[in-house]
Structure formats: C-alpha cells, structure tokens
Amino acid sequence: MKKFIQDYTIGSYHTNQYAKASVTSLFNMMLEAAWKHAQVMDWGYDNLKLNNMFWVLSRVYFEFERYPDWQEEITINTWSAGTDGMYAYREFILEGAQKEVLLKASSAWLILDVETKRIVRLREFMDTFPRLNELQACRNPKxxxxxxxxxxxxxxxxxxxxxxxxxxxxxxxxxxxxxxxxxxxxxxxxxxxxxxxxxxxxxxxxxxxxxxxxxxxxxxxxxxxxxxxxxxxxxxxxxxxxxxxx
Missing domain, CATH: 3.10.129.10 (Hotdog Thioesterase)
Incomplete structure (x- = not known):
C-alpha cells in the first residue's frame, strides 16, 4: 500500500481575506484526495454504491502549522492507517513547495448500509486497510x-x-x-x-x-x-x- 499524492495550487477561490488558504478549502481538498485514493483501492464511492454501501466521515483531527498562501504550490499526502474492525483510519500530511509540513491530520471513517444505515464491520477486510509502515501523521481523533x-x-x-x-x-x-x-x-x-x-x-x-x-x-x-x-x-x-x- 502506497501513499496517494495530490498536488494543488492555491487559487483565489481557496483563500480568505488574508490571501491564505481557508481551513474549509484545505478540508475539502483533503476529502477529495481521500475519495480519489479510495477509488484507487477499489473502495471508492462507485464501488460501494454497487453493493448498497457508502462511506461517512466519523471523526477527524487537524494540527495546523501554517496556512498556505494564495498561488502557493502544495502537496497532499494521504494513506490508509489501518482498521480496528469498525473504523477505517486515514492520515494526511500537507506539504509546501520545500517539503515543509503545513498541516497534519488523522481521520476515522465508517461504511454504512444504504438501506439500514447500519455499520458494515471491517474485520474481514483487515488486509485491505493496512497501516503504511506504521507511519503516523498525528494522534487519532478522540x-x-x-x-x-x-x-x-x-x-x-x-x-x-x-x-x-x-x-x-x-x-x-x-x-x-x-x-x-x-x-x-x-x-x-x-x-x-x-x-x-x-x-x-x-x-x-x-x-x-x-x-x-x-x-x-x-x-x-x-x-x-x-x-x-x-x-x-x-x-x-x-x-x-x-x-x-x-
């Protein structure tokens, strides 16, 4: 299992009045990277929909080092951080052009059944959501x-x-x-x-x-x-x- 890497340029529509990327824009970028990586893993929206299931974000924790500037080039790194049989964990590191860390985050996701809204247990899919070399961006959300x-x-x-x-x-x-x-x-x-x-x-x-x-x-x-x-x-x-x- 490898990292998923997504490059962005901070556009004017990502920024606040201080010409910095807004926290909500960064959040949206990270969620989009997560969806894209799930697709690569064959656990994306389209795959789950075929089996009457869908992903929901349950918990997330962010640590902000610095907010990127308008027009700055950034890179989002995200990877599977394993599963405890219920939550599938995913972590993120956002880097600037010099590879300095701008943001770290950890998230916990659930898969739900479309009809019953019950949680789909992931115990039998432990190998599908491995932790990447024990790498941890920050603590898990509480x-x-x-x-x-x-x-x-x-x-x-x-x-x-x-x-x-x-x-x-x-x-x-x-x-x-x-x-x-x-x-x-x-x-x-x-x-x-x-x-x-x-x-x-x-x-x-x-x-x-x-x-x-x-x-x-x-x-x-x-x-x-x-x-x-x-x-x-x-x-x-x-x-x-x-x-x-x-």
Missing part, C-alpha cells in the same frame, strides 16, 4: 462529549447548497456554521491551531440546525450543532486557537 441542549438557540435550515452526493449535510458545512457563529471580529483576531470534529448524526434537507458554543478557556472552545426537531446533537467540535499574524 471522542468529544456533546453539550446539553441550551434554550434560545437560533436555528437555520439545511439548504440545497449544503447537501453532498449522499444527500446529507456536507461535512465541511458543519465547520462553516461553527466559524460563522464565532463571528468576523473573532476570526480577524485568531486562526485555528488545532481542530477536532465528531460527526454523530446525519443532517438532511429541511432540518433546522443551531450551533451552541462554549468557551472553555481563552483560546479553547467546544461547539455542538443541534437539530431542532428532536433536540439531538449532530456534530461536536473542539477548537484551539492562536493569534492571527498581522
């Missing part, structure tokens, strides 16, 4: 405990533009909502140093969602996204921040 539902939250609907190919609220859209909830003034002062996400339930078209954010200390926040109809948490995030360079 479980985040959801907050209790607060009163007076502001709910917004899941719209057409929020849906992915599985007709679910897109993984990156959860992050966008959390960032928007923190606000422009906060994001002008701080950038993410690390990010951890747990996806708990599927958001669907028409769901009304709200973000509840708790400040744990000056640069550490926990956010939970709730669904109005049943009060259930769909996603939890743990975010650590650092001062944005002038």
């Amino acid at each position: 479980r985040i405990k959801a907050s209790k539902l607060s009163e007076g939250l502001s709910y917004r609907p899941v719209l057409f533009s929020d849906l992915d190919v599985n007709k679910h609220f897109n993984s990156v859209k959860y992050l966008e909502r959390v960032l928007d909830r923190l606000g422009i003034d906060f994001l002008n002062q701080y950038e993410l140093a690390s990010l951890e996400i747990n996806y708990l339930k599927e958001g669907m078209a028409g769901d009304q969602l709200a973000v509840d954010t708790e400040k744990l200390d000056d640069l550490h926040y926990k956010s939970t996204i709730f669904r109005e109809s049943d009060g259930l948490p769909l996603c939890c995030m743990d975010t650590h921040w650092r001062a944005r360079e002038a």
Whole structure:
C-alpha cells in the first residue's frame, strides 16, 4: 500500500481575506484526495454504491502549522492507517513547495448500509486497510462529549447548497456554521491551531440546525450543532486557537 499524492495550487477561490488558504478549502481538498485514493483501492464511492454501501466521515483531527498562501504550490499526502474492525483510519500530511509540513491530520471513517444505515464491520477486510509502515501523521481523533441542549438557540435550515452526493449535510458545512457563529471580529483576531470534529448524526434537507458554543478557556472552545426537531446533537467540535499574524 502506497501513499496517494495530490498536488494543488492555491487559487483565489481557496483563500480568505488574508490571501491564505481557508481551513474549509484545505478540508475539502483533503476529502477529495481521500475519495480519489479510495477509488484507487477499489473502495471508492462507485464501488460501494454497487453493493448498497457508502462511506461517512466519523471523526477527524487537524494540527495546523501554517496556512498556505494564495498561488502557493502544495502537496497532499494521504494513506490508509489501518482498521480496528469498525473504523477505517486515514492520515494526511500537507506539504509546501520545500517539503515543509503545513498541516497534519488523522481521520476515522465508517461504511454504512444504504438501506439500514447500519455499520458494515471491517474485520474481514483487515488486509485491505493496512497501516503504511506504521507511519503516523498525528494522534487519532478522540471522542468529544456533546453539550446539553441550551434554550434560545437560533436555528437555520439545511439548504440545497449544503447537501453532498449522499444527500446529507456536507461535512465541511458543519465547520462553516461553527466559524460563522464565532463571528468576523473573532476570526480577524485568531486562526485555528488545532481542530477536532465528531460527526454523530446525519443532517438532511429541511432540518433546522443551531450551533451552541462554549468557551472553555481563552483560546479553547467546544461547539455542538443541534437539530431542532428532536433536540439531538449532530456534530461536536473542539477548537484551539492562536493569534492571527498581522
């Protein structure tokens, strides 16, 4: 099993107002690299669809060293990091043109049955998802405990533009909502140093969602996204921040 390597040039549509690649653009690039590698492994979207199965991202953890600049050449390296029989683990390292590490990430994925939505166990496929030479980009993502539902939250609907190919609220859209909830003034002062996400339930078209954010200390926040109809948490995030360079 080899690494999958994908080169990108940071375009204007990848950047924020500081001419740096946004965290959501980098997240999307990494997910695309993961899908492409799964296709190469014959475990991609098309292959699973033939057997009434699909991939879902369950957990992910990021460590940000530096955000690439507009027009910068970057390389995403991703590889299989094994399976424990339920999760299939995948890791990422994003490098700059001089091979310096810009970002490290680890993710945990599930395969679900299209009809029952039950988890497909991977114990019999241990050889299909080997760990690459015991290489580890960073620690595996951990479980985040959801907050209790607060009163007076502001709910917004899941719209057409929020849906992915599985007709679910897109993984990156959860992050966008959390960032928007923190606000422009906060994001002008701080950038993410690390990010951890747990996806708990599927958001669907028409769901009304709200973000509840708790400040744990000056640069550490926990956010939970709730669904109005049943009060259930769909996603939890743990975010650590650092001062944005002038």
